């Protein structure tokens with residue numbers, strides 16, 4: 001029998017979330033960020049569902065290659081930029097636009113062989129201090145790109161926010177976002193070109209940052225990047241349900257210990273379930289006893305250590321449970337953000353971590 005572990009991808013939810021992004025930022029074009037295999041939902045599947053987007057954002061040229069091979073003809077932007085001169089013919093062949101964040105990239109563009117011009121997104125480091133030109137370098141970078149024969153007309157100006165998930169006016173994160181907005185505006189003042197600033201959190205909470213292009217990722221998958229809030233709180237719908245089945249239902253006596261390292265002890269005679277999912281499928285090992293899940297529609301919890309292929313489940317609230325019953329780990333009824341928070345991470349990491357042995361089904 002095939003392993004019952006399954007990631008259901010809700011393409012209608014993806015489309016709904018794209019429409020939400022457009023409604024939130026009605027004057028902006030939408031780059032759908034599909035890096036990391038569409039945040040773990042499957043690149044081609046996601047891109048087809050989101051073909052109404054104005055562009056796609058990827059982090060690897062190989063992903064651009066896959067999108068073109070799947071017949072998608074939208075603009076594609078390489079968000080981390082190219083890193084060697086050999087990438088340039090590939091960018092041209094695939095018609096891919098690139099972020100330019102470092103002087104070494106400008107040198108490669110200046111020395112590129114003649115060919116189709118490449119559209120560039122000039123990245124300003126407005127204060128996150130990851131990628132981008134420092135504000136005082138922006139004008140020179142812009143001027144050199146404008147002169148390079150290999151660079152297409154219409155340089156896009158962009159930045160990236162570090163803390164746009166904080167909306168509360170006086171928090172340090174909000175202050176940082178306001179400082180980033182001001183630094184970006186000053187660094188690009190008077191430069192011609194459309195502007196792109198906002199990730200999902202800024203789309204949700206910083207309308208003044210929407211500009212010409214928004215770049216939502218998590219929002220499209222129905223995942224909130226805002227601590228303590230779920231996608232549903234913003235009118236979004238989760239695009240993934242992770243599920244499996246019970247492969248055993250066993251009775252244990254009061255005082256017996258469950259699983260590796262015996263971390264959980266039965267407080268009474270009780271039923272426990274064993275489900276065919278573990279960290280080898282991408283369910284977080286860090287999920288402690290008490291992490292919620294659902295068996296045949298009933299809310300219950302993980303007990304004991306999550307192991308590679310299996311987990312153990314408290315069936316006290318599900319007395320009729322039997323082998324074969326469906327187990328839902330996250331999905332519309334159980335936000336992935338909640339599982340992530342309990343496990344010390346974010347929803348993005350959980351959906352990105354689903355492994356290849358999990359069967360993907362479009363629903």
Ligand SMILES: *Cc1c(COP(=O)(O)O)cnc(C)c1O
Pocket residue numbers: 033035079160198199200201215216217218219225
């Ligand atoms: C990943 C990424 C995004 C999308 O971020 P979300 O929080 O998922 O919306 C936007 N812009 C850039 C440059 C990125 O790398």
